[in-house]
Amino acid sequence: MNNKLRLGVGREIITPRLGTFLSGYSTSGRDATSVNDDLTATVFCFEQGSLRAALVSLTLTLLDKEIADELRSRIEGVCGIPREYIIVHSTHTHSAPLTFTTKGWGTPNAEYVDNILIPRTVMAARTATENLGEVSLSVSSANSFAGVNRRELGENSEIILGQWDAGPFDPAMTVLSFADGEGKCVANLIHYGCHGTAAGNNLEISRDWPGVMTDSLERVSGGTTAFINGTEGDVGPRLSNGKTTGKGDIRYAFEQGKIAAEDAVAIYGRAIYKDAELRCVEREIKIPVERRISLEEAKERLSGVNDPNPQHAERIRMFYEEIIRSYEEGYRERDFVSYRQTAIKIGDAAFVSSPFETFSEIGLRIKCHSDIPHVLCVSMANGCESYLPTKKEIYRGGYETKCFKTEHVQPLIDDADSAFVEETLKTLDQLKL
Numbered sequence: 001m002n003n004k005l006r007l008g009v010g011r012e013i014i015t016p017r018l019g020t021f022l023s024g025y026s027t028s029g030r031d032a033t034s035v036n037d038d039l040t041a042t043v044f045c046f047e048q049g050s051l052r053a054a055l056v057s058l059t060l061t062l063l064d065k066e067i068a069d070e071l072r073s074r075i076e077g078v079c080g081i082p083r084e085y086i087i088v089h090s091t092h093t094h095s096a097p098l099t100f101t102t103k104g105w106g107t108p109n110a111e112y113v114d115n116i117l118i119p120r121t122v123m124a125a126r127t128a129t130e131n132l133g134e135v136s137l138s139v140s141s142a143n144s145f146a147g148v149n150r151r152e153l154g155e156n157s158e159i160i161l162g163q164w165d166a167g168p169f170d171p172a173m174t175v176l177s178f179a180d181g182e183g184k185c186v187a188n189l190i191h192y193g194c195h196g197t198a199a200g201n202n203l204e205i206s207r208d209w210p211g212v213m214t215d216s217l218e219r220v221s222g223g224t225t226a227f228i229n230g231t232e233g234d235v236g237p238r239l240s241n242g243k244t245t246g247k248g249d250i251r252y253a254f255e256q257g258k259i260a261a262e263d264a265v266a267i268y269g270r271a272i273y274k275d276a277e278l279r280c281v282e283r284e285i286k287i288p289v290e291r292r293i294s295l296e297e298a299k300e301r302l303s304g305v306n307d308p309n310p311q312h313a314e315r316i317r318m319f320y321e322e323i324i325r326s327y328e329e330g331y332r333e334r335d336f337v338s339y340r341q342t343a344i345k346i347g348d349a350a351f352v353s354s355p356f357e358t359f360s361e362i363g364l365r366i367k368c369h370s371d372i373p374h375v376l377c378v379s380m381a382n383g384c385e386s387y388l389p390t391k392k393e394i395y396r397g398g399y400e401t402k403c404f405k406t407e408h409v410q411p412l413i414d415d416a417d418s419a420f421v422e423e424t425l426k427t428l429d430q431l432k433l
């Protein structure tokens with residue numbers, strides 16, 4: 001019986017119309033005036049024997065769980081890939097339509113989601129499953145310093161968004177390359193953890209710096225190439241302006257993309273292909289949550305919100321208003337929240353999903369305690385749940401931790417990072433059974 005790994009790849013353009021509001025920074029005043037580069041939905045369908053799985057790379061900012069679930073269900077129905085073995089991932093460009101719901105940011109662009117995103121992504125999945133062919137795999141990794149920890153410690157010990165070389169950062173860039181029976185590259189996946197914020201608060205539709213990187217490797221290798229973002233919660237592009245966010249200038253995306261592209265192409269150049277085994281698992285993970293603050297405390301804090309950033313202040317007000325409503329509507333306290341976690345292992349590399357913008361140290365800890373050679377954490381996968389910081393960074397404060405503490409009526413506990421590491425290691429262990 002032939003049990004070779006088979007791969008099919010499909011891609012569709014998911015660029016919105018001009019005038020579409022671009023997410024990532026503000027809640028208004030950022031309507032697209034041009035297309036710098038097309039947004040894409042790229043689907044990798046894997047098959048070995050009766051087992052099928054898929055990785056979906058969407059060049060979007062974030063994706064609501066409800067939309068991700070709809071895509072997984074539609075792909076299962078059309079392509080026969082079990083939804084539990086599908087990872088739908090947003091690369092985290094900040095120059096794409098609003099496809100997520102977060103306090104103070106608005107709600108998804110329903111017209112775009114219903115008429116462009118969902119049908120074209122399903123079309124890409126259909127193409128992938130209709131073009132399956134036998135492949136061998138190469139997994140190569142090396143350090144890239146295109147990214148840097150962005151939680152800079154200011155002169156007064158405040159956390160600002162900048163460049164902080166003393167902070168945790170995973171420099172590993174991993175390239176999975178797939179070749180056909182004649183040794184010709186047919187596809188690549190680039191995994192690296194870094195925000196898509198090089199262009200900054202620009203008005204062009206763009207995949208940001210990862211688009212430049214993937215286009216470059218496609219030209220060199222001849223294979224369809226997609227980006228999978230890793231533990232990027234506290235990591236941004238190491239820009240020449242000394243920051244990790246551009247000044248609304250698309251040229252920073254080209255500059256940063258060129259740097260990342262040189263690394264990706266060099267790593268691809270080390271490719272040695274061999275047969276690979278496909279394994280998949282999906283399991284429920286549980287993260288403990290805090291108790292709600294009292295109704296009286298919520299009302300008191302609501303009246304005293306005083307954040308210098310208007311958008312952050314609005315988010316905090318909405319958080320306290322949600323708590324007040326929860327008491328009025330008979331909300332029942334719970335001890336934990338649960339998520340469905342998917343892991344797909346291809347040869348020596350294992351992709352494992354996280355709905356969070358996961359901090360880099362968390363990914364490093366998972367790698368350290370797993371004996372799988374290449375553990376590739378996939379942030380913003382199968383939904384979006386704000387940031388997942390480490391306990392020590394919560395006490396330092398800053399933008400990301402403020403989001404973490406105001407995402408739900410019952411926030412995750414401060415030690416949620418340890419719970420997530422423990423649960424993820426259990427998921428990865430099941431790949432060996």
